[in-house]
Amino acid sequence: MKYLAEFQNPELARGLLDDIRAAVTRPWALMEVCGGQTHTIIRQGIDQLLPDGVELIHGPGCPVCVTPLEVIDKALAIAARPGVIFCSFGDMLRVPGTDRDLFRVRSEGGDVRVVYSPLDALRIATENPDREVVFFGIGFETTAPPNAMAVHQARKRGIRNFSMLVSHVRVPPAIDAVMGSPDCRVQGFLAAGHVCSVMGTSEYPELAARHRVPIVVTGFEPLDILEGIRRVVRQLERGEHTVDNAYPRAVRPEGNPAARAMLSDVFEVTDRAWRGIGTIPLSGWRLSPRYREHDAEHRFDVVDIATREPAACRSGEVLQGLLKPNQCEAFGTDCTPRSPLGATMVSSEGACAAYYLYRRLGTPTTPLEASSVV
Numbered sequence: 001m002k003y004l005a006e007f008q009n010p011e012l013a014r015g016l017l018d019d020i021r022a023a024v025t026r027p028w029a030l031m032e033v034c035g036g037q038t039h040t041i042i043r044q045g046i047d048q049l050l051p052d053g054v055e056l057i058h059g060p061g062c063p064v065c066v067t068p069l070e071v072i073d074k075a076l077a078i079a080a081r082p083g084v085i086f087c088s089f090g091d092m093l094r095v096p097g098t099d100r101d102l103f104r105v106r107s108e109g110g111d112v113r114v115v116y117s118p119l120d121a122l123r124i125a126t127e128n129p130d131r132e133v134v135f136f137g138i139g140f141e142t143t144a145p146p147n148a149m150a151v152h153q154a155r156k157r158g159i160r161n162f163s164m165l166v167s168h169v170r171v172p173p174a175i176d177a178v179m180g181s182p183d184c185r186v187q188g189f190l191a192a193g194h195v196c197s198v199m200g201t202s203e204y205p206e207l208a209a210r211h212r213v214p215i216v217v218t219g220f221e222p223l224d225i226l227e228g229i230r231r232v233v234r235q236l237e238r239g240e241h242t243v244d245n246a247y248p249r250a251v252r253p254e255g256n257p258a259a260r261a262m263l264s265d266v267f268e269v270t271d272r273a274w275r276g277i278g279t280i281p282l283s284g285w286r287l288s289p290r291y292r293e294h295d296a297e298h299r300f301d302v303v304d305i306a307t308r309e310p311a312a313c314r315s316g317e318v319l320q321g322l323l324k325p326n327q328c329e330a331f332g333t334d335c336t337p338r339s340p341l342g343a344t345m346v347s348s349e350g351a352c353a354a355y356y357l358y359r360r361l362g363t364p365t366t367p368l369e370a371s372s373v374v
């Protein structure tokens with residue numbers, strides 16, 4: 001398949017690995033921001049092929065994983081109300097809230113439907129004018145534009161029974177928060193290429209300069225990942241810290257102007273809580289006042305949410321790159337994809353799910369082993 005198979009070529013992969021080996025003179029810790037990149041890395045064993053001392057730390061870029069428990073609980077409360085049709089992408093249905101998930105709400109009589117686009121939810125709203133239709137709008141800069149478009153269309157077409165429960169997050173403030181953590185070991189970033197295809201790269205030079213870290217915009221196929229690593233390592237070895245685009249077939253510096261204009265129209269930047277991490281200033285979007293009538297939190301006034309995370313789940317540390325999934329005591333025992341304790345075991349982009357799916361089941365037993373497990 002064009003643009004896919006040629007970025008999986010084993011010969012070229014070996015060449016890139018040779019280049020990385022030749023360049024490395026000392027240990028480096030790199031963070032891949034996106035959960036899609038984490039899955040490529042673990043599925044292909046890229047982390048195990050890298051030279052000793054080059055460590056990949058898995059970042060917080062899994063949208064399902066970082067949606068805060070309070071928002072999940074609000075979704076559950078809204079979905080359980082009579083007269084509501086609650087629409088969501090499928091991977092949110094198994095994310096555990098404080099005491100149940102959306103599957104449980106559906107089994108108890110709630111009208112919870114899986115859709116493949118927010119516009120499907122809009123169609124359901126037009127077909128059911130006597131019902132309240134709510135779409136669960138979560139994710140990074142990648143899913144935000146179509147969600148913004150759905151709200152924009154609802155307002156324009158006067159579809160008043162459509163609303164959205166919004167929990168959108170933004171990548172650059174998360175990179176800033178990771179670098180601001182006192183425990184941070186990250187020395188360079190593979191930035192998420194699809195996010196930059198929407199937003200461009202203008203937010204990154206200031207971050208790279210202030211934290212003195214190279215940031216390389218990277219794609220998702222094995223050769224993309226290896227090329228991103230090669231460019232980060234090359235900068236680190238030279239003492240450089242600039243923004244570099246290793247994904248030019250999808251990313252332009254200005255991003256997608258039409259998508260950005262839609263985002264600016266519908267959303268406004270706000271502080272946002274990240275599950276397991278806490279509140280990161282200016283790290284999210286909410287509906288702007290012009291669209292308040294389509295804001296599910298405003299419409300349903302869900303209050304008195306008392307959240308409770310499972311004590312055994314260490315997904316907050318996983319999401320900050322402080323812990324590898326198989327270092328969690330519950331990994332593969334009390335917590336599996338069939339009965340997940342945390343969202344990082346549920347999502348198709350979650351690091352815990354990647355380790356479980358691709359059989360990284362060995363648990364480190366000593367600090368030395370633990371630090372070398374990647």
Ligand code: SF4
Pocket residue numbers: 312313314315316318325328329330331332335336340341342343344345352
């Ligand atoms: S393995 Fe399960 S319990 Fe442990 S951090 Fe991951 S999701 Fe949480």
